Amino acid sequence: xxxxxxxxxxxxxxxxxxxxxxxxxxxxxxxxxxxxxxxxxxxxxxxxxxxxxxxxxxxxxxxxxxxxxxxxxxxxxxxxxxxxxxxxxxxxxxxxxxxxxxxxxxxxxxxxxxxxxxxxxxxxxxxxxxxxxxxxxxxxxxxxxxxxxxxxxxxxxxxxxxxxxxxxxxxxxxxxxxxxxxxxxxxxxxxxxxxxxxxxxxxxxxxxxxxxxxxxxxxxxxxxxxxxxxxxxxxxxxxxxxxxxxxxxxxxxxxxxxxxxxxxxxxxxxxxxxxxxxxxxxxxxxxxxxxxxxxxxxxxxxxxxxxxxxxxxxxxxxxxxxxxxxxxxxxxxxxxxxxxxxxxxxxxxxxxxxxxxxxxxxxxxxxxxxxxx
Numbered sequence: 001x002x003x004x005x006x007x008x009x010x011x012x013x014x015x016x017x018x019x020x021x022x023x024x025x026x027x028x029x030x031x032x033x034x035x036x037x038x039x040x041x042x043x044x045x046x047x048x049x050x051x052x053x054x055x056x057x058x059x060x061x062x063x064x065x066x067x068x069x070x071x072x073x074x075x076x077x078x079x080x081x082x083x084x085x086x087x088x089x090x091x092x093x094x095x096x097x098x099x100x101x102x103x104x105x106x107x108x109x110x111x112x113x114x115x116x117x118x119x120x121x122x123x124x125x126x127x128x129x130x131x132x133x134x135x136x137x138x139x140x141x142x143x144x145x146x147x148x149x150x151x152x153x154x155x156x157x158x159x160x161x162x163x164x165x166x167x168x169x170x171x172x173x174x175x176x177x178x179x180x181x182x183x184x185x186x187x188x189x190x191x192x193x194x195x196x197x198x199x200x201x202x203x204x205x206x207x208x209x210x211x212x213x214x215x216x217x218x219x220x221x222x223x224x225x226x227x228x229x230x231x232x233x234x235x236x237x238x239x240x241x242x243x244x245x246x247x248x249x250x251x252x253x254x255x256x257x258x259x260x261x262x263x264x265x266x267x268x269x270x271x272x273x274x275x276x277x278x279x280x281x282x283x284x285x286x287x288x289x290x291x292x293x294x295x296x297x298x299x300x301x302x303x304x305x306x307x308x309x310x311x312x313x314x315x316x317x318x319x320x321x322x323x324x325x326x327x328x329x330x331x332x333x334x335x336x337x338x339x340x341x342x343x344x345x346x347x348x349x350x351x352x353x354x355x356x357x358x359x360x361x362x363x364x365x366x367x368x369x370x371x372x373x
Contacts, residue, residue, distance in 0.1 A: 001035055003028055003065070005232040016224040017274030020235045025286070029068060032059070033076045056081035056371060062342035063087050063310070064233075071290050073297045082299035082370040084363060087342045089313035091292045092283045094242030095262045098312035099159075101248055104255050106162045106307045106340075109182035113158065113255045116192035121258050124151065138194070140201035143211045148264045151257035153215035154196070155245070157181070157203045158255060163309055165340045170353050217264070221271040231272070238269035240281050245309075293321050298329025299370045301363055305339025332366040334359050 002009045005023045012019035040051040059069035059080045066088030073083040104110040123131055124147055136142040136150055144150045161181050168174035184199035185192060204211065213219050220231070237243050244265040247256045262280070269277045291297075293315055302325065304316035311317060315325045315333055322333040336343060338354035344363065347356045 001032055003068075004031055005235075006229050008227070010226050013226075014224040015226060015228060015231050017272070017276065019224075020232075020273055023232060023235055023239075025068075025071070025236070025240055025290075029071055029075055032068070032072055033079055036076075036079045058367060058370075059083040061085060061088075062345045063089075066342075070295050070297060070300060070302075073300055074291060074295050077297075082301075082367065083297070084301045084303070084367060086303045086344050087305065087308055087310055087314065088302060089243070089310045090290070090295060090315065091313040091317070092241050092243070092286050092290070093313060094244055094266075094280045094283050095246055096243050096313065097246045097248040097252075099245040099309040100155075100254060100256050101252065102307070102309040102312055103158055103162045104253055106165070107158070107178060107182060107255070109185040110253070110255060112182075112185035112192045113196065114253050116196040117154075117254055117257055119191065119193045120151070120154075120196075124257070124259060135193070135197065138197035138201065140204045141211050141215070144215060146217065148259045148261075149215055149217050151259040152217070152264065153211065154200060155256045155260060156215070157200060159245070159309070162307065163341045165307060166347070167338065167354055169351070217268045218271055221268060234269075235273060238266065238273060238277050238281065240283075240286060242266075242281050242283050293317065294324060298331065301332045301334065301366045303334045303336075303344050303359060303363060305336045305341065305343045307337075307339060308341040308343075310341060330370065332362070334362050334366075 004011060004027060005015075005020070011022055036057055043049050043051055057080050059072040060083065061067070061069040063086070066085035067090055069083040069085045070088055070090055072080045104114070107113065120135070123135060126132070132147065133142060136144065139150070139154070141150050141153050144153060158181075161177050165177055168176055181199070185195045187195055190198070203209075220228075223231075242262075244262040245256075245260075246262045246265065247254045247258050247260045266280060302315045302322075304311045304314045306316070316322055316335050322335075325331050326333050336355040336359050339347075339356060339359075343354075344356055344359050351357060
């Protein structure tokens with residue numbers, strides 16, 4: 001089912017700030033519940049099938065929609081009998097610096113990258129415009145005038161490589177994305193910052209990225225036309241979720257610049273949606289309502305890849321959290337040590353090299369058990 005303000009499902013004429021006020025997680029949950037309430041009549045009229053009281057609904061989703069699946073089970077237990085949630089970051093958090101830490105654990109070259117970032121921060125701290133601009137050119141990011149935008153752009157390749165990591169098929173000649181990224185730092189004749197710059201410049205060139213449209217924090221702020229899923233998600237992060245992937249605080253190791261702060265990421269909210277959006281979203285109240293790491297649910301299958309940065313906000317973030325959730329109401333927590341974000345949704349079940357085949361068998365068994373099949 002399509003979420004309001006995504007795809008082609010818009011109840012408004014444009015995406016200006018005032019028109020976005022109907023985009024809340026509470027409204028999105030009610031949309032799905034309303035569909036299920038009216039499904040018997042709709043389905044009977046459209047395809048001739050009968051949905052009766054004996055039929056059970058299982059809410060299913062991956063990533064944010066996995067949150068929705070969990071919350072539907074909690075908020076509407078009379079409508080949704082069970083749920084299957086893949087990579088659900090159910091703990092809503094504004095300062096999500098742990099994202100960077102998981103990226104660091106997944107990359108063998110993390111220390112090289114951290115060393116490069118330490119050097120870069122010293123350069124940015126110097127306020128030497130000539131030196132700073134020379135490094136922006138080295139990274140192929142000289143079009144970015146804001147130094148924080150420049151620093152933030154350097155997170156893109158690292159985040160994408162880890163969050164969407166797909167191990168090459170065994171026996172194939174396909175390159176390993178993590179190994180390919182880290183190979184840039186094997187060139188010992190260069191300092192780590194130069195290797196980072198060369199890697200980033202190649203990434204931008206090879207992917208045809210326009211730095212301003214891709215990385216400027218103000219890009220697109222005045223474009224209120226419909227059909228912009230990214231603008232919808234940004235509104236939700238500004239008003240309810242946060243999820244700002246900031247640099248970890250000292251003394252933790254950082255793979256992103258200290259200029260990549262929570263405030264820098266939320267600063268454009270007013271430019272996009274108006275002065276009515278101030279400060280950080282009230283994530284505490286939303287966690288209290290929806291349960292955070294301990295949602296009040298039964299019969300839910302939680303699935304997570306431990307290389308997924310979002311797993312730090314999931315019920316698999318800590319063994320004790322997983323144990324509490326499994327001890328309550330037949331919930332099942334399944335983890336895959338080498339997998340990443342929503343891996344169980346998009347990998348072929350024939351892949352036996354990193355656990356997706358085993359996970360899928362356990363998912364199916366759990367759901368069949370819930371349904372008494």
